[in-house]
Amino acid sequence: MQILSSRTFLVAVATAGLIGGFVFWLAGTPSADWIWSAGTAIVLAGLMLEIVTTLRRGEVGLDLVAALSMLAAIIFGEPLAGNIVALMYSGGQFLESYAEGRARREMTALLDRxxxxxxxxxxxxxxxxxxxxxxxxxxxxxxxxxxxxxxxxxxxxxxxxxxxxxxxxxxxxxxxxxxxxxxxxxxxxxxxxxxxxxxxxxxxxANIVRLVRQAQERKAPIVRIADRFAVWFLLLTLLIAGAAWWITGDRIRALAVLVVATPCPLILALPVALIAGMSRLAREGVLIKSGGALEMLAKVRTAILDKTGTLTFGEAHIVAMRTVDGWDATEMLRLAASLDQASGHVIARALVREARGRGLHLSTPSGVTEVGGTGIRGTVEGRDVVVGGSGFIHGIAPDRDPYSLRDGLPEGAVVVAVAVDGRLAGIIVLADDLRPDAASALDRLRAAGMDRIVIASGDRQDVVDAVANQLSVAVAHGELSPEAKLRIVEQETAGAPVLMVGDGVNDAPALASATVGVAMGARGSAASAESADVVLLVDRIDKLAVAVSVARRTRRIALESVIVGLGLSVVAMVVAAFGYLPPVAGALLQEVIDVAVILNALRALR
Incomplete structure (x- = not known):
């Protein structure tokens, strides 16, 4: 808000100077030049403060050209041209602040709810x-x-x-x-x-709100593609201006070169395009933490995706129950879930959640013993209940093999066997369903130019393979530790920019290491969202393809604006050096270039 206010003041000063000078010029008084010069000098002072700040950070920006043109206009007695440049520059800076404020409003609209x-x-x-x-x-x-x-x-x-x-x-x-x-x-x-x-x-x-606030507080400065060419463009400008002055002896030609070289479109083109792209994605529920992240998102060619919570919903639910010896499936689930209340295993929690969701009354178990990752045993309502893997249960209740009940089960499903009083009661089949938009999302990623898609998951290899087959993904890694995921990201990054998508705590190191880390932030872990560069605020994987497409289009528009702006500025500099473009006309021409380039950059909003 403070930056916007200061830039509003400079625009007001430049506008007042331009209008006031014309009033006195029409009245035929010599005060017009003083008023134009005063308006230019105030804007120049504000610009010099920004330049000193950037130079202290070791950065050389194209703002130097604008400062030189205003200073030369005052010294060489062309105050009107200087005032036009001052208005052009301050107006462009105001537009950048306004566009950034608009993007912030888009991203924080959620906070009002x-x-x-x-x-x-x-x-x-x-x-x-x-x-x-x-x-x-x-x-x-x-x-x-x-x-x-x-x-x-x-x-x-x-x-x-x-x-x-x-x-x-x-x-x-x-x-x-x-x-x-x-x-x-x-x-x-x-x-x-x-x-x-x-x-x-x-x-x-609450998690979404927290992420938006963190992104605001830690918002990185927007990178300017044009500034990468700042030194070379500055040297070219000085070379053409100096040559025109030295060869012709006409310092006004040198001033005209500086005026038309004022790179307002170059200074603003990329920030405006990136801010527009960030604003566009915010409306889609995609939070981009910085302009640099949007730039890099446009360059990625490899996507590594976690399975659980990213391609699937991350919560197993019951898809089938098969019983033997007249057992009622609901009663079997109730006894199994009652016992599993004493377990912290993810599958145990899923059974308890399903039972409670069906309104079943769960009793308190006693005498519970658990074999980590294999099974659990205890007493429920005076009955000996055992829940676990098929092999574990068959060893306790050998009357019938639970594997005989597995025919026709969904590929990649998790099977939990239940025994009561030493006899097999049946099996409970759970599955973590694919998101309905997963297949279309991957197709859209491929269409957007993603050359390679990899699945990297901590889940069992057979489960990961089943998901990969459904999604036509050729490379799928299962049973990965966080360190193993990190190694895969590092290996892939060596060949091309990598996009890593995940939602769990175990994904955080890989997200931080990837070229661009994307977190399923709406319901994912805080650690993954903190480590990521991009957060999907909506619980939909298809928004990932939207983000990549918008990022690539935004970068293309930004580069178009920079290249066209540089080209037009160089042509105008040459024309001015030959004396065909006086300073005031050059300033007005540069204003036209400004408007054209900025309007082109704003196409990223659509």
């Missing part, structure tokens, strides 16, 4: 409490027009929700009793009841 209070049921009454007081298990009323304050499970028969802030979908979604409701969803239908499953600080929307 944060719920601060909730209506909670307490002893048959409804009380209004701060969302920080909500706990898992609380029953909450969400009225029409309100935003779900925490993640939870729908208790009412149905609900109509606006999920645009989370998924980018413009049409409302209709949910049924038992469906998951994500915080940040706006209720556009009748009031409904919600049972909280996470505290407010751990919910989906």
């Amino acid at each position: 944060v719920a601060r209070e909730a209506s909670r049921y307490v002893d048959g009454t409804i009380e209004t409490v701060p969302i920080s007081e909500l706990r898992p298990g609380d029953r909450i009323l969400v009225r029409q027009g309100e935003v779900a304050p925490v993640d939870g499970v729908l208790l009412s028969e149905g609900a109509t929700l606006d999920l645009s802030a989370l998924t980018g979908e413009s049409l409302p979604a209709k949910l049924r009793e038992g469906d998951e409701v994500l915080s940040g969803s706006a209720n556009v239908g009748a009031p409904f009841d919600l049972r909280a499953t996470r505290a407010a600080g751990e919910s989906t929307y």
